[in-house]
Amino acid sequence: MTISEFDIIERFFKRRTAVRDDVVLGIGDDAALLRVPADRQLVVAMDTLLAGRHFPPQTSAFDIGWKALAVNLSDLAAMGADPAWATLSLTLPSADEVWLEGFAKGLFQLAERYPVELVGGDTTRGPLSVTVQLHGFVEPGKALRRNTARAGQKLFVTGTLGDAACALQALQAGDKPDPDLLLRLNRPEPRVDFGLALAGTGASVIDISDGLLADLGHVLDASQCGATLWIDQLPCSPAFQSIAGHDALTYQLYGGDDYELCFSVDADQVERLTRHAQQQQLPVTAIGVVESQTGIQCVHDDDRLYTPQGTGFDHFRDTTDG
Amino acid sequence: MTISEFDIIERFFKRRTAVRDDVVLGIGDDAALLRVPADRQLVVAMDTLLAGRHFPPQTSAFDIGWKALAVNLSDLAAMGADPAWATLSLTLPSADEVWLEGFAKGLFQLAERYPVELVGGDTTRGPLSVTVQLHGFVEPGKALRRNTARAGQKLFVTGTLGDAACALQALQAGDKPDPDLLLRLNRPEPRVDFGLALAGTGASVIDISDGLLADLGHVLDASQCGATLWIDQLPCSPAFQSIAGHDALTYQLYGGDDYELCFSVDADQVERLTRHAQQQQLPVTAIGVVESQTGIQCVHDDDRLYTPQGTGFDHFRDTTDG
Numbered sequence: 001m002t003i004s005e006f007d008i009i010e011r012f013f014k015r016r017t018a019v020r021d022d023v024v025l026g027i028g029d030d031a032a033l034l035r036v037p038a039d040r041q042l043v044v045a046m047d048t049l050l051a052g053r054h055f056p057p058q059t060s061a062f063d064i065g066w067k068a069l070a071v072n073l074s075d076l077a078a079m080g081a082d083p084a085w086a087t088l089s090l091t092l093p094s095a096d097e098v099w100l101e102g103f104a105k106g107l108f109q110l111a112e113r114y115p116v117e118l119v120g121g122d123t124t125r126g127p128l129s130v131t132v133q134l135h136g137f138v139e140p141g142k143a144l145r146r147n148t149a150r151a152g153q154k155l156f157v158t159g160t161l162g163d164a165a166c167a168l169q170a171l172q173a174g175d176k177p178d179p180d181l182l183l184r185l186n187r188p189e190p191r192v193d194f195g196l197a198l199a200g201t202g203a204s205v206i207d208i209s210d211g212l213l214a215d216l217g218h219v220l221d222a223s224q225c226g227a228t229l230w231i232d233q234l235p236c237s238p239a240f241q242s243i244a245g246h247d248a249l250t251y252q253l254y255g256g257d258d259y260e261l262c263f264s265v266d267a268d269q270v271e272r273l274t275r276h277a278q279q280q281q282l283p284v285t286a287i288g289v290v291e292s293q294t295g296i297q298c299v300h301d302d303d304r305l306y307t308p309q310g311t312g313f314d315h316f317r318d319t320t321d322g
Numbered sequence: 323m324t325i326s327e328f329d330i331i332e333r334f335f336k337r338r339t340a341v342r343d344d345v346v347l348g349i350g351d352d353a354a355l356l357r358v359p360a361d362r363q364l365v366v367a368m369d370t371l372l373a374g375r376h377f378p379p380q381t382s383a384f385d386i387g388w389k390a391l392a393v394n395l396s397d398l399a400a401m402g403a404d405p406a407w408a409t410l411s412l413t414l415p416s417a418d419e420v421w422l423e424g425f426a427k428g429l430f431q432l433a434e435r436y437p438v439e440l441v442g443g444d445t446t447r448g449p450l451s452v453t454v455q456l457h458g459f460v461e462p463g464k465a466l467r468r469n470t471a472r473a474g475q476k477l478f479v480t481g482t483l484g485d486a487a488c489a490l491q492a493l494q495a496g497d498k499p500d501p502d503l504l505l506r507l508n509r510p511e512p513r514v515d516f517g518l519a520l521a522g523t524g525a526s527v528i529d530i531s532d533g534l535l536a537d538l539g540h541v542l543d544a545s546q547c548g549a550t551l552w553i554d555q556l557p558c559s560p561a562f563q564s565i566a567g568h569d570a571l572t573y574q575l576y577g578g579d580d581y582e583l584c585f586s587v588d589a590d591q592v593e594r595l596t597r598h599a600q601q602q603q604l605p606v607t608a609i610g611v612v613e614s615q616t617g618i619q620c621v622h623d624d625d626r627l628y629t630p631q632g633t634g635f636d637h638f639r640d641t642t643d644g
Contacts, residue, residue, distance in 0.1 A: 024363060024465075025465070025467070028468075028544075029401070029467055029468050029544075030367060030397040030398075030400040030401050030468070030527075030528060030529060031365045031366055031367035031397050031398060031400075031401045031403065031458075032365070032366045032367075033363055033364075033365055033401070033460070033465050034363060034364040034365075034366060035363055035364070036358040036364050038360040041346060041355055041356060041357055042355070042356040042357070042358055042364070043353045043354070043355055043356075044353055044354045044356060044407075044409060044441065044442060044457075045352060045353035045354075045442065046409045046410075046411055046442060046443050046444050046455065047411075047444050048411045048413060048444045048446050048453070050413065050446055050448045053446065053447070053448060054446075075352040075353050076352075076353060078352040078353075079351070079352050079353045079355070081353065085366075087366060087368045087455060088368075089368055089369075089370040089411070089453045091370060091372065091451065119366065120366060120367070120368055121368050122368055122369050122370045122453070124370050124372055124375065124376075125372075125375070126372045126375060126449065126451065127448065127449045129413065129448065129449075129451060131370070131411045131444070131453045133368065133409060133455045135366075136353075138355070143346075143347070143355050145347070145351055146350075146351050146352070205352075206352060207352060222350075222351075
């Protein structure tokens with residue numbers, strides 16, 4: 001006898017003890033019942049991960065559970081929001097209990113940090129697909145938007161770029177990726193705390209899921225600006241530096257899945273943000289400057305221009321993956 | 323050149339004019355930004371529809387869009403909640419513009435009634451799958467739960483039962499279903515207004531998506547009660563009556579997809595609810611009584627017992643569909 005939909009929810013997703021006191025009614029009724037603080041706005045993000053498209057087919061259940069929540073936490077970080085509740089729609093080819101246990105473990109390990117409570121969802125049978133919707137809070141007026149970049153502001157990026165794309169490339173070539181880079185692909189660290197430090201600064205923020213050029217392009221389009229990008233300043237991890245070779249710039253400009261924050265902010269905010277970044281042991285690197293003229297100009301340190309090829313990842317135009 | 327993910331969102335899902343004034347920021351940033359009234363709790367439901375599993379493969383794009391929202395509205399109705407905002411995760415085999423136009427039309431036609439505003443989501447390529455998450459509001463203490471059924475309360479059901487299952491059976495047999503029954507399968511009418519009338523009555527409520535016996539079973543389990551079900555009193559539509567034949571009871575007890583509300587309520591609430599039902603031109607039928615002893619006993623009008631076979635629909639145990 002196989003395990004039923006209700007048993008799956010009971011055994012793997014319903015926790016015995018409530019994690020948050022703002023959950024009036026969690027998993028188990030027609031809908032969840034939740035209390036939003038009176039002095040907060042609600043922030044809602046939703047992301048779907050498909051096997052072979054958003055993660056390699058060999059990805060472990062633990063890592064899929066982790067990543068499904070992480071990509072949504074990253075969206076909330078880019079809004080400057082404090083995460084609170086998740087719902088999960090899980091489509092599975094079969095009710096594999098070992099897989100379910102690993103998946104739940106990955107999801108909850110990340111959830112418990114904030115803490116995020118899983119309050120509902122849906123479980124169906126079909127090709128593996130995971131949709132998480134995440135709710136968080138932000139003080140009115142403090143949410144971070146894409147459309148507030150202004151000419152003269154410096155551009156920054158958290159962490160390092162290109163790691164996840166470099167690991168994915170190794171996997172796709174049938175090679176064994178460097179373990180540090182693979183961890184960046186499979187267990188991205190959403191920059192929630194730094195997003196909270198950015199909240200209220202008026203910074204223009206996006207999280208890098210589809211590649212730096214593509215995502216920075218969204219910020220600049222929304223803000224009706226352009227940028228000069230200092231491509232020799234893009235931050236690299238030690239593992240990336242020793243492995244990426246002549247493809248380094250391609251990974252850093254086009255590679256998705258890093259889930260770092262890219263932002264532009266007024267000069268008078270930089271010192272305070274730098275302090276926050278140091279406290280969080282998170283490198284933050286200046287990578288360029290916002291310009292009034294539209295378009296992204298990539299320049300080397302010696303002012304030579306670099307011409308980027310192609311665009312970022314688009315789920316409907318790109319046909320080379322999954 | 324095929325249409326991009328961003329074009330899909332811009333062309334089919336982003337509306338030029340805001341529908342609601344509580345949406346601070348809708349589609350187009352990392353997340354939506356929303357205002358929950360200070361004197362309301364948030365109600366959140368999420369349902370996924372897969373082609374061939376939750377709707378027949380030949381279902382029109384319009385009907386899929388309608389149904390994806392309707393099943394979530396039905397969950398909110400069962401909580402007594404007032405619907406507000408939706409998010410949509412849409413996985414599509416290809417960016418078919420005719421299909422997308424039909425889908426959006428069906429979704430928005432139902433959404434505009436309440437009105438519900440689409441505030442965000444995700445679009446990816448893969449096997450057809452639609453996840454909608456719906457948010458609504460309810461006054462604190464007035465949400466309808468499954469666990470409040472008490473022995474002695476009468477059981478009621480809105481509308482008619484078995485229509486959708488009867489239409490599905492015809493489709494699966496390769497026959498042409500009756501158009502009234504097919505409409506019930508493809509464009510369920512969520513009982514939102516009646517749910518709002520039930521809010522605050524303490525009624526124990528569930529919406530019937532997996533079949534009367536299965537869903538009533540959830541209410542009774544949660545309430546630690548049983549029920550006597552008057553199977554000759556189950557309400558039928560005229561089309562159903564003339565078509566269902568000797569399978570009628572099977573459709574009515576096990577057939578899902580009717581999205582009617584099943585509820586039990588104290589006797590002193592019945593008159594007011596009956597008045598509401600009449601105003602809404604919605605039939606509400608007494609179909610049994612809650613008992614202190616667990617289990618569901620099905621009886622004919624002449625008190626003969628009827629023994630139901632099998633259980634309701636479960637997405638992981640059932641292997642005969644899709």
